[in-house]
Amino acid sequence: MDDDAALGQIETEVALLMRLGEATRRATPVAAHRSLDRAAYVILRHLQDAGPQNVSALAARLNLDGSTVTRQVSAMQRDGLVTREPDPHDGRGAVIRATRAGLNRVDAVRAARTALYGEILADWSPGDRRALAMLMRRLNESLDAHTRRTR
Template identity: 45%
Template sequence: MPTPTSAPQVPADVIDMERALTRVAYLAGRARQHERLMAIADLPLDRAAVTILRHLAEADPLRPGMLAARLTVEASHVTRQLTQLEKAGLVARMPDPDDGRAQLIALTGAGLAAVERIREAGLRGMRMALADWWPRDLEVLAGLFHRLVDDFVRHTETAVDGSTAS
């Protein structure tokens, strides 16, 4: 059994980044932050519904199972959320042209408008937080964030030990 001293050293900057990302995720995911965002956007949606709406806004219509897989949640969770969003008129089901037995989910006009209000409310807070940053710093940060997300997505299927996740 390997001893802790035989484990590879993690560079201090990687540890600092992990701590910062954890803190950002915590701050962004707090219930109070979500409630504030929904108050500004004037929408009565929970966090799971917002996540689904944002994802649908960035994708072609999807089957519910594919949406669940992309969000890495159980299909039943997505089904419950989609039922509520459909009742609210924010998403619609349509036949899958490739398989008449399957359905696709897409945003309605009201759903797209809701996503735009959510984005605008979020951007308002980001503009305030980043108001003192130099434009070049924002450009560099945006590029690095995209690279970070792309690398995370690319490595999502790989477990920590290097084996493929099932």
């Protein structure tokens, strides 16, 4: 396969991955898979890894508009998943912190998704799983870098 054909196949496979990932989430009977929408999951995972953040930092890290993150955070706050606290470095601002309920929910979703991918990839060798994990991370890093360059 030449490079142009490979790039064309990558484009198609990424499009299918996004569609099938969402379809799999919706079709899976485990309630945890549907207990957080994609936006809330990504925000909570980032807060879990990086700690409390202001909306600007969240927006920059997630490549989103600040107003989009503000709306998502407001909905998450209503659901008890995050809190807003005064920013100790900027008295006018606020930092977003995941609540214990939010962290519990994201842990449940992550565990359910990990188990699901364990089932889906059961016939893959451990080496193939590790290779996929590494290549997906590289793809996401490249997509993130591209997005940051073009903003």
